[in-house]
Amino acid sequence: MLHNTFRFSATFALLAAGIAAPLGAEPGTAVPATSQPATVKVDFSKSRGAFLHPERYNNLSRARTFPEQRDADVQFFNEQGLHGHTYKVWVDAHLIFDEAKGTYTYDAIADYLSDVSRLSDNLLMVMDTRVMIRDGKATPDKVKPVILNIMRELKRRYPQIKYIEAFNEPDHNLAKVLTPSGLYDFYKVYYEAVNQVNRELKPKVPLQLGGPGFMQYSNEWLNPFLDRYKADPSPEKRLDFISWHGYGRFPEGTGATNGPRAYHFYKTDPSEVASERGMLEAALKARGLDTRIPGFITETGIYPGPSFDNASDARPDYLIGAAGVPALHYWYMESPRIVPFNWVLRHFSEERKDQLITRGGADRKTPLTNTFTPYGNAMAMMAKLKDVRVPAQSSALVKGKGVYALATKDKSGVAVMVWNYQHVGTQSYQVRIDMAALPARLAGKPLRQRMYRIDDKISNYWANPATANLQQVGESVVKPGRRHDMTVTLTPNALQLIVLEPAAGRK
Known part of the structure; x- marks a missing residue:
């Protein structure tokens, strides 16, 4: 208001x-809790329309x-x-x-x-x-x-x-x-x-x-x-x-x-x-x-x-x-x-x-x-998500709290954003992200995988002013088939983004 x-x-x-x-x-930390497993299933073969x-x-x-x-x-x-x-x-x-x-x-x-x-x-x-x-x-x-x-x-x-x-x-x-x-x-x-x-x-x-x-x-x-x-x-x-x-x-x-x-x-x-x-x-x-x-x-x-x-x-x-x-x-x-x-x-x-x-x-x-x-x-x-939304289903989202997922695609690649909204809760999750049916132009090709993160220590002015803005926390070249999966840890209220795009100059 x-x-x-x-x-x-x-x-x-x-x-x-x-x-x-x-x-x-x-600042931003919570009492540690035992991490629970969670799964996010993404299906890139389908579309939910424009994001x-x-x-x-x-x-x-x-x-x-x-x-x-x-x-x-x-x-x-x-x-x-x-x-x-x-x-x-x-x-x-x-x-x-x-x-x-x-x-x-x-x-x-x-x-x-x-x-x-x-x-x-x-x-x-x-x-x-x-x-x-x-x-x-x-x-x-x-x-x-x-x-x-x-x-x-x-x-x-x-x-x-x-x-x-x-x-x-x-x-x-x-x-x-x-x-x-x-x-x-x-x-x-x-x-x-x-x-x-x-x-x-x-x-x-x-x-x-x-x-x-x-x-x-x-x-x-x-x-x-x-x-x-x-x-x-x-x-x-x-x-x-x-x-x-x-x-x-x-x-x-x-x-x-x-x-x-x-x-x-x-x-x-x-x-x-x-x-x-x-x-x-x-x-x-x-x-x-x-x-x-x-x-x-x-x-x-x-x-x-x-x-x-x-x-x-x-x-x-x-x-x-x-x-x-x-x-x-x-x-x-x-x-x-x-x-x-x-x-x-x-x-x-x-x-x-x-x-x-x-x-x-x-x-x-x-x-x-x-x-x-x-x-x-x-x-x-x-803003780094792509322009077409695709289905993404979380196994750990109950009454508005837990693991959220947004998955997107367009001609430039695919991107998946996951986050663990806990409000004042303390539950952490080990989240397996199962990306099924990667677009044919990406499957079996070298892909540049970049990851960005926000939590109590990263991309957080109150933890470190020098790294206050959105931080890239990983970059690698991967070559998945039609399916790609990875696991990320989400502490309370942490957010993570995975972006997959063709690796320039690689075949």
Whole structure:
């Protein structure tokens, strides 16, 4: 969640912490446990379709967040294979429109949007009107000309803006001033404004509109919104995507109590998110709406707000997040038409969300240039996967914890990523990776086998700043038949990637 928009009570923050690492332990380490055997079976003869590459869907914080780092960050991400398909950016109506003067000023976001336009093919723009609606008591009629002028000008200047997300977490930010049904009155002026921008500018890539950017998948908010959309007689109404955030479930209240009002985090079982697409399609079908509308999970993470597992020392939580976010994305990718977005390149206050080291150095306050967190390394690792997903079955994945596997192929070779998401658990695995039916162009040929790893000691700034970025831990030439197998050890929350490509100059 963005910038403290969701706060936990002090009591609940302790409850949310779970089990901390032992005092004095190496950052990211866990109490050793007996290693268990596991098997990952890969079948390269089959295809599961195009691999989504979730590392290419990402978030930048608002324009004011570490602007001095942004040029270097954009260059570094592009160099590391993390140029985006779609990045989410933030535009606040009240910071652009001066109601007293009736003027619009874009200086504060001009450099920001120019920078991110170099980082991503498409931009998803949160057109945030919460301050106008909540604090300024603006009506839909007052909101419409403001967002129309802003969106028209920004689309003219930055044509890579493709998606408009109406609202950010209205089920939290606007819950005291709007009902779930009443939210639609404001959404209606969004689609009217988007349609007008498209008619006037006739852009090569027209704007699409979606939302409402709920802080969770919420039937309480979504169903009344869909009821209003269904009942809207306008032939110009549009809902190009439906968006929400993927952290957990947060009923109203403090969250500090047991029972149905207690907060629930997906970090304890990431597989829980696999049911969300089915619930969405059931809600759409019940109203006679198109069940193929995409779902955009425009923020994901295992540490919402200021939550944690290790309160006094965040360093172990960095590694938990590096394995936990890919676990969430794994389950989202098991559903069709779901796109999970990473959160976030640099966060203004919560370091467990950072993809780049933003609280480094001896003072633990220094933003570092060109230095990944373990989570950032996990994204860099995923960027090395190929473009077609193939079946990969793990024998040791139960209730969202254990050994995960993603296997891919394309004309350049094959790649398999495995990781052991344990959250605060301590189980290690000896994982045999059985790669069956290697493509004919690879079988029986000399192949360059490279391995990359992230764990409590490798590709981990907190263990060794000199080797903070993604480390290659092995390289050899192998000559497998139609089948290739190998065994890797996965300690808690460790990730490993194996890449096989033709060995240049060898026959």
